[in-house]
Amino acid sequence: MVVGFLVAAGLAAAPAVLPLFFVYLLALILVTGLLATSLNLVLGYGGLYQFHHGVFYGIGAYTAAVGITRLGWPAWLAFLAGPVAAAAAAMAIGFFCVRLSRLYFGMLQLSLGSLVWIVALRWYPVTGGDNGIHGIPLPAVLQTIPGAYALVACVVAASLAVLWAVVRSPFGLTLQAIRDNPQRAQVMGVDVRIHQLAAMVLAAFFAGVAGVLYVALERSVFPNMLFWVLSLEILVMCLLGGWFTFSGAMVGAAVLVGLRTLVGRYTEYWTLVLGVLLILLIFFLPEGIMGHLQRRWIWTRAPSPRPAAAGGTRG
Amino acid sequence: MDAGAVLGQLVVGLSRAMILFIVSAGLTLVLGVLRVPNVFHGSLYMVGAFVAWSVAEALGGHPSGLWLALAAAPLVTAGVGLVLERLLLSRLYHREHLMLILFTFGVMLVLNDLVKMLWGPTYRSLVPPPSLQGAVTVFGVALPRFNLVLLVAGPLVAVGLWLFAHRTRAGKVSRAAATDRDMVAALGVDVSRVFALAFAVGCFLAGLGGALVAPTTSITLGMDHSLLIDSFLIVIVGGLGNLWGALVGSLLFGVTQSVGLLVWPQFAIAFPYAVTAAVLLVRPTGLLRSAW
Numbered sequence: 001m002v003v004g005f006l007v008a009a010g011l012a013a014a015p016a017v018l019p020l021f022f023v024y025l026l027a028l029i030l031v032t033g034l035l036a037t038s039l040n041l042v043l044g045y046g047g048l049y050q051f052h053h054g055v056f057y058g059i060g061a062y063t064a065a066v067g068i069t070r071l072g073w074p075a076w077l078a079f080l081a082g083p084v085a086a087a088a089a090a091m092a093i094g095f096f097c098v099r100l101s102r103l104y105f106g107m108l109q110l111s112l113g114s115l116v117w118i119v120a121l122r123w124y125p126v127t128g129g130d131n132g133i134h135g136i137p138l139p140a141v142l143q144t145i146p147g148a149y150a151l152v153a154c155v156v157a158a159s160l161a162v163l164w165a166v167v168r169s170p171f172g173l174t175l176q177a178i179r180d181n182p183q184r185a186q187v188m189g190v191d192v193r194i195h196q197l198a199a200m201v202l203a204a205f206f207a208g209v210a211g212v213l214y215v216a217l218e219r220s221v222f223p224n225m226l227f228w229v230l231s232l233e234i235l236v237m238c239l240l241g242g243w244f245t246f247s248g249a250m251v252g253a254a255v256l257v258g259l260r261t262l263v264g265r266y267t268e269y270w271t272l273v274l275g276v277l278l279i280l281l282i283f284f285l286p287e288g289i290m291g292h293l294q295r296r297w298i299w300t301r302a303p304s305p306r307p308a309a310a311g312g313t314r315g
Numbered sequence: 316m317d318a319g320a321v322l323g324q325l326v327v328g329l330s331r332a333m334i335l336f337i338v339s340a341g342l343t344l345v346l347g348v349l350r351v352p353n354v355f356h357g358s359l360y361m362v363g364a365f366v367a368w369s370v371a372e373a374l375g376g377h378p379s380g381l382w383l384a385l386a387a388a389p390l391v392t393a394g395v396g397l398v399l400e401r402l403l404l405s406r407l408y409h410r411e412h413l414m415l416i417l418f419t420f421g422v423m424l425v426l427n428d429l430v431k432m433l434w435g436p437t438y439r440s441l442v443p444p445p446s447l448q449g450a451v452t453v454f455g456v457a458l459p460r461f462n463l464v465l466l467v468a469g470p471l472v473a474v475g476l477w478l479f480a481h482r483t484r485a486g487k488v489s490r491a492a493a494t495d496r497d498m499v500a501a502l503g504v505d506v507s508r509v510f511a512l513a514f515a516v517g518c519f520l521a522g523l524g525g526a527l528v529a530p531t532t533s534i535t536l537g538m539d540h541s542l543l544i545d546s547f548l549i550v551i552v553g554g555l556g557n558l559w560g561a562l563v564g565s566l567l568f569g570v571t572q573s574v575g576l577l578v579w580p581q582f583a584i585a586f587p588y589a590v591t592a593a594v595l596l597v598r599p600t601g602l603l604r605s606a607w
Binding site for chain 2: 049096099100102103108114115118229232236239243268271272274276277281283286
C-alpha cells in the first residue's frame with residue numbers, strides 16, 4: 001500500500017522534475033508495462049500460452065488510428081473504440097484457441113494473429129500497409145508531452161487498479177486454480193474454457209487500452225505492432241520481471257524499454273546486451289526480478305508458495 | 316490464368332516448400348528429441364545464408380564456390396549449435412518450456428546482433444555459377460534452374476534423415492529418447508550425448524536451409540523473421556517431432572502460398588496461415604502422429 005502511494009506520488013511529480021525526454025520515456029514504459037501486465041493476466045495468472053498478445057495491442061491502436069484518420073471520428077470516441085475492438089477480436093480468436101491446450105493453443109493463436117497482421121500489412125487503403133499511419137491528428141491537450149503523459153499515467157494507474165482487483169477477485173482466484181490444475185478445477189465444476197476465454201477478452205481489452213495510449217503518445221501506428229516479434233518481446237518482459245508477481249511485468253517492461261532507449265543511445269547493439277542479460281537471468285534469477293525480490297526480502301516470513309504446475313508440466 | 320503460369324507458380328511453391336522442409340525438419344528434430352522450442356533456429360538459418368555468401372565471395376565466383384558454401388555453412392551452424400548446447404542449453408533441460416523460449420530468444424538476440432556486427436545491415440546476393448543460372452524450358456514453361464536444384468535437395472535431405480533415424484544407432488536412440496528419455500537413460504545410454512548430436516543435426520539443417528536459399532533471395536538481417544514462425548507452424552501442423560509431418564506441413568505451406576499468388580496476390584501470404592489455423596482446429600495435434 002505504502003509502496004503504491006509512493007509510486008503514485010512519484011508518477012504525479014515526474015513531469016515537474018524530470019527533463020522532457022525522461023517524461024516521454026516514462027510514459028512509454030507505462031504504456032508498455034500496461035501491455036505486459038495485461039498479458040500476464042493470462043500468462044502468469046491464467047497459465048495460457050498467449051503467444052500473440054501483440055495482435056490485441058495492434059488492433060486497439062489501429063482502430064483508434066483508422067477511426068480518427070479514415071472515418072473522421074472524434075479522438076475520444078476512437079480511443080474508446082480501440083479497447084472494445086481488441087476485446088471483440090479476443091472473443092473471436094479465443095473462441096477457437098481455448099479448445100486447445102498449451103503449445104497448441106499458442107500456435108493456433110500465432111496463425112490466427114498472423115492473419116490479422118497481414119490485414120494490417122496489406123490493406124493499404126485503410127491501414128496504410130507497411131507504412132502504417134503517421135501524424136494522427138489529436139486534441140490539443142495531447143499534443144504536448146506533459147499532456148500525453150498525464151493521460152497515460154492516469155489511464156495506466158486506473159487500468160492497473162482494475163487488473164489488480166481482478167486478480168484478487170473470485171474470478172482471478174479461479175483462474176489461478178485452473179492454471180495450477182485444470183483437471184481438478186474441471187472436476188470441481190469450474191467451466192475452464194469460459195474462464196480462460198473471459199481472461200483473454202479482459203487481457204485483450206487492456207492491451208487495446210495500451211494500444212490507444214501508444215497512439216496518444218506517438219501519434220502513429222505501424223504493422224510491426226502486430227508482428228510476432230513484439231508479442232515475444234512482451235512475453236519476455238513478463239518472464240524477465242517475474243510472471244508469478246503482479247508488478248513483474250511492469251518491471252520487465254521498464255528494463256526492456258529502458259535498455260532500448262538508453263543503451264540504444266550509445267550502441268546500436270543494445271539487443272546484444274538484452275540477450276546476454278536474458279541468458280544470465282535464466283541461470284541466476286529463474287523466477288524473474290520481482291519474483292526473486294519478493295521471495296528474498298518482502299515476504300520472507302510468509303513466503304508465497306510458487307505455483308508448481310504453472311505453465312503446465314513438460315511434455 | 317494459363318496452365319504455364321500455374322505450373323511455374325507450382326514449381327516456385329514446391330522449391331519454397333523444400334527450403335521450409337529442410338529448416339523445419341531440423342526444428343522438429345530438436346523439438347521431438349530434446350523438447351526444446353528453439354527460437355534461434357531462424358537465426359542459424361540466417362547465419363547459414365551469410366556464411367554461404369562469404370565462402371562464395373572468398374572464392375571469387377569460382378564455380379565450385381557455391382558447392383563449397385553449401386558444405387561449409389551447415390557445418391558452421393552445427394558447430395555454433397553444438398557449443399551452445401554443451402555450454403548452456405544442456406543445463407536447462409529440466410526447465411519449463413517458457414524458460415527455454417526465454418533462453419533461446421536471448422541467444423537469438425545475441426546471434427542477430429553478431430550477424431549485424433560481422434556482415435553489416437546491407438543486402439547481399441549470392442550469384443549461382445553459370446551452369447545453374449537462367450531457366451530450363453519444360454512443356455513450354457520457363458523454370459528457374461536453381462529451383463530445380465532445390466527440388467532435388469529436399470527429397471535428398473528427407474531420405475538422408477530417414478536413413479539417419481532408422482539405420483544408424485544414434486538415430487534409433489534419438490527416436491527412442493523422443494518417446495521415453497527416462498527409459499533410454501535407464502537402459503544405460505548416455506542420453507546427454509544423443510541430445511547434443513540431435514541438436515547439432517538440427518542446427519546443421521537450419522544452416523543448410525539458409526545456404527540453399529541464399530542464391531534465390533537477398534541475404535539480409537531479418538530474413539529469419541517470417542521463416543521462424545512459418546517453420547514452427549509447419550512443425551505443429553505436421554505433428555511435433557514427426558519428420559514426414561514436417562514434409563507434409565512444408566508442402567501445405569508452399570503450395571497454398573502459390574495458390575494464393577494465383578488467386579489473390581495481395582493477400583497470398585495469408586493463405587498458409589489460414590490453412591494452418593483450419594488444420595489445427597480439425598486436428599489439434601497435427602496431421603501426423605506427434606512424438607509428444
